[in-house]
Amino acid sequence: xxxxxxxxxxxxxx
Amino acid sequence: xxxxxxxxxxxxxxxxxxxxxxxxxxxxxxxxxxxxxxxxxxxxxxxxxxxxxxxxxxxxxxxxxxxxxxxxxxxxxxxxxxxxxxxxxxxxxxxxxxxxxxxxxxxxxxxxxxxxxxxxxxxxxxxxxxxxxxxxxxxxxxxxxxxxxxxxxxxxxxxxxxxxxxxxxxxxxxxxxxxxxxxxxxxxxxxxxxxxxxxxxxxxxxxxxxxxxxxxxxxxxxxxxxxxxxxxxxxxxxxxxxxxxxxxxxxxxxxxx
Numbered sequence: 668x669x670x671x672x673x674x675x676x677x678x679x680x681x
Numbered sequence: 682x683x684x685x686x687x688x689x690x691x692x693x694x695x696x697x698x699x700x701x702x703x704x705x706x707x708x709x710x711x712x713x714x715x716x717x718x719x720x721x722x723x724x725x726x727x728x729x730x731x732x733x734x735x736x737x738x739x740x741x742x743x744x745x746x747x748x749x750x751x752x753x754x755x756x757x758x759x760x761x762x763x764x765x766x767x768x769x770x771x772x773x774x775x776x777x778x779x780x781x782x783x784x785x786x787x788x789x790x791x792x793x794x795x796x797x798x799x800x801x802x803x804x805x806x807x808x809x810x811x812x813x814x815x816x817x818x819x820x821x822x823x824x825x826x827x828x829x830x831x832x833x834x835x836x837x838x839x840x841x842x843x844x845x846x847x848x849x850x851x852x853x854x855x856x857x858x859x860x861x862x863x864x865x866x867x868x869x870x871x872x873x874x875x876x877x878x879x880x881x882x883x884x885x886x887x888x889x890x891x892x893x894x895x896x897x898x899x900x901x902x903x904x905x906x907x908x909x910x911x912x913x914x915x916x917x918x919x920x921x922x923x924x925x926x927x928x929x930x931x932x933x934x935x936x937x938x
Contacts, residue, residue, distance in 0.1 A: 670726040670933040677915050677931075678728070678807035 683711050683747050683773045686740040690769035690784065692902070694760045696928060699899035699920075700729050701753040703892075703930075708802050712746045715926065719806060727892050728915075728931040730809060737925030739768075749773060749780055750802035759795045773799075809931075814909040814917075815884040816843035819877040820863055822906040822920065826897035828861050833890045835859045838935055842885035843910060848878060852890070873904045884910045886934040893918065896930040 687693060700718075707720035707729075717732040735741040763769055763784040770783040777799070784793040828850050832839050836852030836859070843849075851860040865878045899920040900906070909917040915931040922928070 669936045671724075673913070673933040673936065674721070674726060674728065674915060674931070677810065677933075680810045 682742070682744055682775055683749075684740065684742045684770065685711075685716060685735075685738045686768060686770040687738050688768045690760075690763050690767040691765035692922065692925065693769055694763060694765065695899070695901045696731060696733075697753065697757050697760050699896075699902065699928060700731070701757045702898065703727065703895050704729055704753055706750060706752045706800065706802050708748045708750050708804055710746070710748050710806075711743045713743055715741075719809075720804060721807075722892075726889075726933050727896075728807065730929045730931070731926070733922075733926040737922075740770075745775060747773065747775065750800040751780070751797060752800065755797060759797055762793065762795060812909075812911060812914055813881070814914075815880070815882040815911045816909070817879040818843055818848045818908045818910075819875070819879075819905050820848070820908070821874055821876070822897075822900040822903050824863065824876075825906045825908075826900045828863075829890055829893040829897055832859055832861070833894055837890055838887050839890050839893065840885055840887045841908070841910065841916070842883070843878060843880060844883050845878065845880055848876070848908075875905075884912055886910055886912070886916065888916060888932055888934055892930075892932050896932070899928050899930075902928060 703722045704720040707718050710717050715734040719730045721728045766787050767784040773780040779796045779798055782795045832852040836854035840851045847862050847864045849862045863876050866876045868875050896918045902922050903920040907919040915933050918930040920928045
């Protein structure tokens with residue numbers, strides 16, 4: 668879940 | 682309508698083989714500038730981004746933006762019927778519910794046509810931020826594929842650490858541990874064997890080998906793979922297809938609890 672959150676945050680920052 | 686012809690059909694086959702085990706279905710987005718796909722794997726920890734430029738095709742026409750949903754396994758079944766040397770033409774009418782693939786042998790003696798049913802796929806298009814990376818490593822794609830395969834027989838995760846002169850891949854498992862180091866080597870006589878490191882700051886991150894092995898299925902696309910790493914950011918594993926485009930994979934690092 669931490670992995671998913673990190674991916675989500677990364678793409679949300681675009 | 683959408684119509685695109687690529688002389689090296691083998692390239693499309695390789696692209697689909699590289700991603701079909703990672704993502705089940707995806708939208709292929711076509712517009713004036715090219716053909717692209719972006720999709721997350723089912724566990725939402727990795728993302729695939731493919732872009733093929735319009736000028737990478739021999740012929741390319743896209744009157745209006747279209748998004749064509751396909752099941753990768755079905756697309757792969759069809760593309761397996763094309764010869765590696767065949768030219769492939771893709772064609773779809775606006776609002777059509779199929780895409781046609783035409784395969785032409787180099788001597789033009791055999792012409793095959795396959796229609797694939799399109800499907801509606803809900804997918805949100807994620808933006809990919811332009812990040813500054815702590816380290817960028819360019820190494821032979823075959824070398825990277827071998828490293829992640831070899832380490833998989835020892836452990837489940839790999840720590841990739843990059844310093845000014847070398848990149849190190851390390852793993853630990855029940856039977857023991859393994860470390861593989863590749864030194865920077867900008868060899869001039871054999872550019873396909875070069876390893877280049879561009880570093881702002883040393884970095885060490887851990888990733889699931891299962892995904893890296895899956896990404897390495899793109900090896901036939903390119904002589905080199907480019908790894909981009911930054912603390913707390915997904916790694917980018919990139920394969921560049923000269924004059925045509927790129928296939929990039931993004932994977933979240935394992936974070937220590």
